[in-house]
Amino acid sequence: MSTTTSFRPLTSIVSYPERGEGGNNQYRGNCSPKLLEDLISFFKPEEICDYMCGSGTTAAAADKLGIQSHCYDLHSGFDLLHNDIPERPPFIFWHPPYWDIIQYSDKMYSAESVRMKYGFDPRPLDLSRIPEWDNFVSAMNYAMMKQYCALEKGGRMAVLVGDIKKKGKLYSMLFELIKPGTLENVIIKAQHNCFSDKIRYTGRFIPILHEYVLIVRKDASLLYPIMMSQKREIDVRDMPGATWRDVVAAVLETCHEAVPLSYLYEKIEPHRKAQKNKWWKEKVRQTLQCSPDHFVHTARGMWALRRAS
Numbered sequence: 001m002s003t004t005t006s007f008r009p010l011t012s013i014v015s016y017p018e019r020g021e022g023g024n025n026q027y028r029g030n031c032s033p034k035l036l037e038d039l040i041s042f043f044k045p046e047e048i049c050d051y052m053c054g055s056g057t058t059a060a061a062a063d064k065l066g067i068q069s070h071c072y073d074l075h076s077g078f079d080l081l082h083n084d085i086p087e088r089p090p091f092i093f094w095h096p097p098y099w100d101i102i103q104y105s106d107k108m109y110s111a112e113s114v115r116m117k118y119g120f121d122p123r124p125l126d127l128s129r130i131p132e133w134d135n136f137v138s139a140m141n142y143a144m145m146k147q148y149c150a151l152e153k154g155g156r157m158a159v160l161v162g163d164i165k166k167k168g169k170l171y172s173m174l175f176e177l178i179k180p181g182t183l184e185n186v187i188i189k190a191q192h193n194c195f196s197d198k199i200r201y202t203g204r205f206i207p208i209l210h211e212y213v214l215i216v217r218k219d220a221s222l223l224y225p226i227m228m229s230q231k232r233e234i235d236v237r238d239m240p241g242a243t244w245r246d247v248v249a250a251v252l253e254t255c256h257e258a259v260p261l262s263y264l265y266e267k268i269e270p271h272r273k274a275q276k277n278k279w280w281k282e283k284v285r286q287t288l289q290c291s292p293d294h295f296v297h298t299a300r301g302m303w304a305l306r307r308a309s
């Protein structure tokens, strides 16, 4: 037990260029024990639990600071999705896989040895082997709520997540992670020595050099607020904030050539923008006539969008 070691004050940006001792830096996706040490030093929990502990970084930091830890992983027979959480912890550190960017079962450890020792194949239960993003998000959020439910009142979860870019598309764990309870802090953590550092990107790709540590606190036993993102498709013609120019331009943007006014009326009439204004046809005409920067009158009653050449 070391009580004399002094740790860095926790701030909203953390950076650990030197990983530190504890856990295994060969276990891909491992995190710096310094982050755990700083979290433990700041929040001073009596014990810490980690249900996806990977190479054991959490246990190493807890040992160093003289607190108890309870750590589990699929590789040692614990499946967070289906097994009961044995503790009612005051503090959980959770570092889920970054979707399938690094696969764990049968890559970082042998699936066969898990099957021999614990009697199940870890691969179908491994979050890093879920092929579709939406299914990964559902499993991530199920695991998040399961851990949050297990927390004691007043307890906290520190969740380390990253955003992912795949084929030019952003998949944001930060935004799609469900946030139960009181969102107490969002810490930006600089990433160092990642595998992707060696990749030379071409084109318009902004490399991601940070991840996030979210701290959520459980303030109540029975009723929790939750914040969750919801994907929906909306139509600009029904949007309260859309102007007449936005609506007319959006309709014309879908046309390859000039269209008659009647076409615009037909496309706009069924929507809220028209239904809320008795003079909506006049508004369409006024919008076209008063915005020569955006609309071109090509022939009698015919309109097109002025496009950048």
Ligand SMILES: C[S@@+](CC[C@H](N)C(=O)[O-])C[C@H]1O[C@@H](n2cnc3c(N)ncnc32)[C@H](O)[C@@H]1O
Binding pocket: 023, 024, 027, 029, 030, 031, 032, 051, 052, 053, 054, 055, 056, 057, 058, 072, 073, 074, 075, 078, 079, 080, 081, 095, 096, 097, 098, 104, 105, 125, 126, 127, 128
């Ligand atoms: C990002 S790693 C954790 C790394 C760890 N913080 C470290 O420093 O080594 C994510 C871990 O989640 C584990 N995992 C994936 N699905 C799981 C599941 N259903 N139940 C328990 N662990 C799971 C993987 O085996 C992997 O070790």
